[in-house]
Amino acid sequence: MYIGFITNEDKDKNFEYTNNLINFCIKQNTRPLILKNFQNMINNEKVIFLEENELLKKSDFIIILGGDGTILRWSKKIAKFNKNILGINMGNLGYLTDVEKYEATTAIKNVLNNNYIVEKRMMLSATINNKEYICLNEVNINNGNVSRMVKIGIDINGRFMEAFSADGLIISTPTGSTAYNLSAGGPILKPDIELMAITYVCPHVLFSRPYVVSSNDKIRAYVTNEDSTAYLSFDGQESIPIKYGEDVYIKKSSFYTNIIKTTELSFYDILRSKMFEIRK
Template identity: 40%
Template sequence: MKLKKSLNLLENVKSAGVVLRPSSPELKEEYLEIKRIFNDIGIETYLEYNSAKMIDFDGFSLNSLCNKVDFLVSVGGDGTLLSVVRRSFKHNIPILGINLGTLGFLTDINMDELENFLTNFKKENYRIDNRMMIEGNLNLNSFVAFNDIVISRKSISSMISIDAKIDGKPFNSYYGDGVIISTPTGSTAYNLSAGGPLVYPLTEAFIITPVAPHSLTQRPLVMPADFEIEFTISDNQGAVIIVDGQDIYEIGQNDSIKIKIAQDNARLIHRTERNYFDVLNEKLRWGN
C-alpha cells in the first residue's frame, strides 16, 4: 500500500481488514454483504480475530491485520470506531466507518450507501481526514484517546479536587464531579453534554471542560495543542481516568496525569461531500 502524497489518498488498494462491533453475532449477514460488495470491486476482505470468532470465521490479530491490509473497516457505531482507532493507532492505518448505530458522528457510511461509496472510492473520489489524538501518561503508563480523557470522582457521594498546570505552571484548581480533556473530534461527545464548546474537528486544540463545577466561575477552556497539561489529584479519595468512555485507570492522591498532543493523527476515510456543518445540522437537529 502506498499513499498518494498530492491527494492524501491510497493507491493500489487490494485488501481491507474488517472489525465488527463486539458481542454482535447478528452482524454475520452484514459482513457477508460487505465482503460481497468489496469483492465485486476487487478488494479482498479479512476479519479481525475476535470478530471472526464471533461469527465462526477465521481471522487475524489486529496487529497482523494492520500489517496485511491497506485500510481498516469498522462496522458498528462510533464506539466501535473509537476502539479500532486506539487499538490500531501505532500502525497509522486509514479507517472507514460503516454506521450500524444511531448517532454516527464519526461513522458516516450506512450499509445502503456502501456500494455507491466504493464505486467512488475506486475512482479516487473520497478523502482522508487527519484527526488529532491526545496522549496521556499516568504512573509510567501511556495511552491515547480519540475523543477524550476524563478525570472523574470515584464516589457519587463526594466531589473531587484537581490541580492543573500548563507547561509546568499552575493555572487552575477544579472542584466538582471531574474534568474532561477533549480533542476537537470529541467536542461533540461528553464535552458537549457537559456544556463545552463545539470545535471544528480538523483543528489542533485541547478543550478543558469542568463537569458540574462547585464554582460558577469555572468555564470551559480552548487552548492550542502545543502545550502539555498536567492534572494532580489533591484530595485523599483518588479518582478514575476514563479514556474514550471505554478504558478505565485509577489515580491516587498526589498522583498526576500528563496530557499532550499525540505525535501521529487518526486517519478517517470519508465521502468527499461529507460536510461537518451538515452533520451538526442533522445530528443535533439545528434549524428544526
Template identity: 35%
Template sequence: METELKKFNEIGIYLNMDKPDSQVLAEKCMDYLIAHGFKVALLEGQIRSSHNQVNYYSKTLFYRKPDCILVLGGDGTLLFVARKVCFYAIPIFGINLGKLGFLTEGEAANYEETLSNLSSGNAYIEKRMMLSCSIKKRNESACFYVALNDVLIKSRGFRMMDIEAKANGSTIDKFRADGLIIATPTGSTGYSLAAGGPVVSPAANVMILNPICPHRLHDRSYILPEDEVINLEFGDREKDIMVTFDGQTTVSITPEDTVKIKKASYCTRLIRLNNMSSYDRLRVKLSCEY
C-alpha cells in the same frame, strides 16, 4: 488536514459483535468488495467466510496489515479501532449501526453507494488529532495511553473533586467539580458538549479543558494550544480517582500519581467521502432526533 486517498488492495472488516446486524452487513460488504477485485481481511474469532479471497489475522496483525479497515458499528466501535490502528497509520472507514454516528461515514442502508465511493477513490483521508496521557505511579514506570475523543478524570463514587490543572508549569485553575474532561476537537461533540463545552472544528489542533458541573458559577471551558502539556494534581483527601480514555478504558489512580496529557504524536486517519463537509455533518448530526 486532508490527504489524498491511495489505492487499496486489501480491506479489513471489523465488526461490533454485540450488534447482530453487523454480521449480516459484513457478508454483504465482503460480497461487494470481492466482486470488485479487493481482498478482504478479518479478525480471527469474529466471523468466517466462504470466500477464498479472505485473510484471517490475529490481533497483533489485523490492525497493521490491511490497507484500510472498514468498521461496522457506531462511534464507540470506531473509537476502539482508532486507538488500535493509530500506531500503524492505517486509515479507517465507519459504516454506522448505532445512533448518531458522528465519526462514521456511511449508513448501513446505503452500504453499496458508500462502498462504491470508497472503491472508486471518491474519498480522502482526514487526519484527526489525538491525545497522549502518561500516568506515573509511585515506584512504577510511566504508562502511556491514547484517546481520540477525550480523557476523563472523575471520582468512582461520583463525588465532587478538587483538581488543579497546570499548563507548562503555570496554573490554569483550581477546580472544584464532579470531574474534568480534556477533549480533542473530535471529542468536542461528545461528553464535553454534554458538559457545556464548545463545538470545535475538527481541523483545529487544540485541546478543550472542561470542568464537569463546577462548584463556581464562573468556571468555563478553556481552549489550549496543541503544544501545551497539561499536568493534573489532586487534593490529598481525594480517593477512588479514575482516568478514562474515550469512555472505554479506565485506570484507577491515587492523589500521589502523576497525570500528564498532551497532543499525541499519532493521529487517526478517517476516510471521508467528498459529498459532505465537516460542517454539514455536524449540522445534520446535531439536529438529529434519537
C-alpha cells in the same frame, strides 16, 4: 487491494450485513481480511483470516461496521499502523461512522476509485506512572460512581492554572468536543484544527468557564486533596484510579486517526444533521 473488516458483533449478530459487504468487495477484485476469531461467521474461500496485528498491518484500508464506540475502541490500535478508516454506521448517532448502511457500497466504490479525502484527527496522549495511553475523544478525570466531588488541579506548561472541586475534568480533542465535552457545556471545535478544550464537570464555584488551549501545550492534572481517589478514563472505555500525588500528563499524541470521507458533506452539515435535526 486488501480491505480489513472489523465488525461489532453486537450490531450485526449473524454477520449478515458483513457477509453482504464482503461479497460486494470480492466482486470489486479485492481481498477481504477478517479477524480469526470470526472465522466461523464467514464462509468464503477468498476471505483471509488473520490475527489482529497482522490484519492491521496488511490492510490497505479498514472498514469498521458499528457505532462511534467501535471506532473509539479501535482507533488507538489502528493509528499505530497509520491506516485509513471507513466507518459504516450500525449504531444510533453515527457521528464518526457517518456512512449509513444504504450508502456503504457507493462509499466503497468511491474509495476504490480514489474519490475520497482523509481527515487526520488529532489524538491525545496521557501518561500516568510512566505508562502512556492514547485516545481520540477525551481524557476524563472523574469521581467514579460516588456522588462526591473531587478537587482537581491543572497546570499548563508548568504554570498553575486553577483547582476546583467538581464531578470531573474533561480534556478533549476537536473530535471529542461533540461528545462528553459538549454534554458538559464545553465548546464545539472543528475537527480539522488542532486544539484542546478543558472543561470542568459540575464545578462547585459561582463562575467557571471552559477554555481552549494550543495543541502544543502540556497539561498536568492532579488530585489536590489527600483523602480523595479519582478515576482516569480514555474515551469512556477504561477506568484507572488516581490517588493524591499521582500526576496525569496530557499532550497532543504523535498518532492520528485517519477518517475516510467520501461525500462533500461539511462538518457543519454533519453537525446539523446529527446533533440538531435528530432532536426535533
